[in-house]
Amino acid sequence: MAQLMSPSPFAMEQIFNSISLGLIVLDAQQTVRMWNGWVERHTGIPANQAIGKHISEAFEELPSRAILNAITNTLNYGLPVVLSNALHRSPLPLFQRNEHEPEGEKIRIDQSITITPITAEYGERHCLIQISDSTTSIKREKILRTHSEALKREATTDSLTGIYNRRFFDEHYKMALGHAVRHSVPLSVFMVDIDYFKEYNDSYGHVAGDKALIQVAAALRKQLLRATDVLARFGGEEFILMLPNMAPDSAMLFAEKLRMAVWDLNIPHINSRICQRISVSIGFSNFYKHPDVDANSLLKCADAALYEAKKAGRNQSQYLPLQNFNISSTAPAGTLHKTASN
Amino acid sequence: MKKILIVDDSKVSRMVIRAHVKAVHPDWEFFEAASGEEAIKSVVENKPDFCTMDINMPGMLGTDAAEQILQTNPHIRIAIFSANVQDTMQNRATSIGTIFVAKPVTEKSITIVLNYFASGK
Amino acid sequence: MNSLTELHLDALSEVFNVGAGRAAASLSDIVGEEVRLSVPSVEIRKSSEIDVSSMGLQSERFGAVHQTFSGSFEAEAILLFTEEHALEIVRDMMGSQISLEDLAEFEQEAMCELGNIILNACLSAMADMLNIPLNCSLPDYSVATTEEIFRRVSDDLEQPYVLLLHIDLAIERRHSEGHLIFLLSSTSLKDLIIQLERFLGAV
Numbered sequence: 001m002a003q004l005m006s007p008s009p010f011a012m013e014q015i016f017n018s019i020s021l022g023l024i025v026l027d028a029q030q031t032v033r034m035w036n037g038w039v040e041r042h043t044g045i046p047a048n049q050a051i052g053k054h055i056s057e058a059f060e061e062l063p064s065r066a067i068l069n070a071i072t073n074t075l076n077y078g079l080p081v082v083l084s085n086a087l088h089r090s091p092l093p094l095f096q097r098n099e100h101e102p103e104g105e106k107i108r109i110d111q112s113i114t115i116t117p118i119t120a121e122y123g124e125r126h127c128l129i130q131i132s133d134s135t136t137s138i139k140r141e142k143i144l145r146t147h148s149e150a151l152k153r154e155a156t157t158d159s160l161t162g163i164y165n166r167r168f169f170d171e172h173y174k175m176a177l178g179h180a181v182r183h184s185v186p187l188s189v190f191m192v193d194i195d196y197f198k199e200y201n202d203s204y205g206h207v208a209g210d211k212a213l214i215q216v217a218a219a220l221r222k223q224l225l226r227a228t229d230v231l232a233r234f235g236g237e238e239f240i241l242m243l244p245n246m247a248p249d250s251a252m253l254f255a256e257k258l259r260m261a262v263w264d265l266n267i268p269h270i271n272s273r274i275c276q277r278i279s280v281s282i283g284f285s286n287f288y289k290h291p292d293v294d295a296n297s298l299l300k301c302a303d304a305a306l307y308e309a310k311k312a313g314r315n316q317s318q319y320l321p322l323q324n325f326n327i328s329s330t331a332p333a334g335t336l337h338k339t340a341s342n
Numbered sequence: 343m344k345k346i347l348i349v350d351d352s353k354v355s356r357m358v359i360r361a362h363v364k365a366v367h368p369d370w371e372f373f374e375a376a377s378g379e380e381a382i383k384s385v386v387e388n389k390p391d392f393c394t395m396d397i398n399m400p401g402m403l404g405t406d407a408a409e410q411i412l413q414t415n416p417h418i419r420i421a422i423f424s425a426n427v428q429d430t431m432q433n434r435a436t437s438i439g440t441i442f443v444a445k446p447v448t449e450k451s452i453t454i455v456l457n458y459f460a461s462g463k
Numbered sequence: 464m465n466s467l468t469e470l471h472l473d474a475l476s477e478v479f480n481v482g483a484g485r486a487a488a489s490l491s492d493i494v495g496e497e498v499r500l501s502v503p504s505v506e507i508r509k510s511s512e513i514d515v516s517s518m519g520l521q522s523e524r525f526g527a528v529h530q531t532f533s534g535s536f537e538a539e540a541i542l543l544f545t546e547e548h549a550l551e552i553v554r555d556m557m558g559s560q561i562s563l564e565d566l567a568e569f570e571q572e573a574m575c576e577l578g579n580i581i582l583n584a585c586l587s588a589m590a591d592m593l594n595i596p597l598n599c600s601l602p603d604y605s606v607a608t609t610e611e612i613f614r615r616v617s618d619d620l621e622q623p624y625v626l627l628l629h630i631d632l633a634i635e636r637r638h639s640e641g642h643l644i645f646l647l648s649s650t651s652l653k654d655l656i657i658q659l660e661r662f663l664g665a666v
Contacts, residue, residue: 425484
């Protein structure tokens with residue numbers, strides 16, 4: 001719990017009364033114990049007049065039934081309650097400050113209220129009512145929300161294609177593999193690389209290249225089935241897929257599905273050395289109860305399989321079994337390198 | 343010695359109600375039903391004096407079953423014992439000639455039910 | 464043994480239905496209409512075994528209200544509605560005159576309150592019937608994709624068990640379905656079983 005360096009009662013009182021949030025504390029009998037400056041200013045009722053009164057009598061009007069019930073529940077069960085402005089316009093009689101028009105009509109403010117249980121000195125349950133003025137906060141909330149969603153996406157998403165980025169993949173791959181090891185379930189990894197992508201950029205330009213990447217990513221993404229399947233952009237023109245719980249025999253079928261999905265996009269590529277459209281090479285491997293597997297071996301194995309696919313003429317899928325894979329003679333995953341295959 | 347029919351689709355609920363009632367009236371005879379339809383059949387076969395009835399069960403609503411039972415057996419005292427505590431249900435219960443008691447089943451709520459059963463005399 | 468029997472699940476079902484009844488009454492007060500809320504099923508699963516088809520969730524995005532508990536019992540509860548349903552529910556709660564823009568503004572707050580009402584009602588029923596008092600946090604609301612939710616559930620090693628409740632909610636004539644998930648640690652599951660045994664043993 002946060003502590004202040006040297007909380008003088010004087011400082012605390014200042015803070016309590018200048019905070020721009022209404023604060024009321026009630027004891028177990030629902031009697032007012034604390035009533036801060038904000039509440040004074042928005043009711044015209046000074047603290048010394050409110051303290052000691054039952055909450056239903058502290059104001060000039062009766063608070064709403066909803067808030068009175070909520071207070072009772074919080075004190076009985078110790079559960080926090082939210083009274084949203086959406087569903088309760090103004091549960092308490094609180095008004096806009098109108099110093100210049102004392103004769104004018106008092107306008108009730110929109111409120112957002114939370115009621116939380118707090119423990120008092122000798123262990124009795126009290127409750128804290130926090131009130132915030134909702135009128136301008138509504139607009140602010142909207143802005144903040146769109147900002148935070150955007151920030152969340154940035155950290156884990158590839159900005160061009162909208163799919164996950166490598167950072168996301170790395171984190172989740174390790175967890176998924178750990179899970180597969182502990183629970184003895186299969187895990188398949190597919191590396192997909194666009195054939196002759198450099199040539200595509202050279203012929204059609206980088207803007208077209210970007211567009212092609214977006215289309216390929218979308219086509220691959222459509223093939224995902226489960227919530228736990230992950231597709232990420234691994235490199236410039238390289239994608240990686242991780243499918244937990246995929247049986248080894250389904251994996252080949254799936255790889256073909258991926259390849260055909262891109263093939264069916266029919267994106268013209270006149271300088272592809274093997275066909276007239278954009279195609280992909282796929283390398284995949286899977287883990288299933290293999291002893292002593294580390295995160296890198298599976299990836300390197302898939303990468304080696306991808307290399308085989310390229311070597312064998314591209315526009316195809318190749319599988320390399322993990323058990324036959326010799327790690328010692330390979331470079332880190334992501335670089336195409338000659339391997340010692342079976 | 344009275345006969346009581348306990349109607350609820352939850353086996354646990356029936357167990358709890360039975361246990362609480364038996365603690366006060368160990369000599370009564372107990373019958374159980376898991377739906378409105380079963381309850382109606384049980385009334386014909388066993389002719390209970392009292393009945394507790396849940397509302398939300400598969401098939402017909404408990405309140406509808408209670409209404410039917412009371413049509414042919416107006417002397418049976420029925421307590422609607424339910425988690426569905428809204429006004430609409432409470433009003434319906436009273437309008438058909440039963441009382442409404444809110445769950446959970448506790449010593450307190452059972453006392454209310456038993457008092458209602460006893461007051462018919 | 465760390466498993467809940469049929470009878471245990473039946474007892475939990477009763478507890479949650481009492482909670483649902485209370486929540487429905489609170490919602491009814493707010494909406495001014497009859498609200499029907501029930502918990503037709505309660506299941507216990509291992510977090511690692513949860514997947515999309517088991518929850519019958521087809522949608523891409525969900526409104527999720529989240530509250531954490533502590534005290535004698537440690538758990539997290541997530542109340543899930545498809546985003547479509549969440550907006551419909553908010554609209555029903557606020558009155559159908561509301562504009563689409565306003566709806567989006569209020570979604571977060573209103574869903575927080577809805578989640579808070581339902582969760583608190585379930586917790587108060589648990590406290591009353593099973594004698595499990597709890598401290599809990601204020602709720603927070605976010606919109607998440609199916610993937611995000613499942614990752615959240617299945618990646619949590621501290622809480623390997625999931626109590627999965629199906630929820631039926633009907634406001635006015637509109638019917639929505641949601642799910643309530645409680646993520647439990649092994650200790651919490653043991654505690655829950657002990658309390659259920661006590662509850663059943665007393666009958």
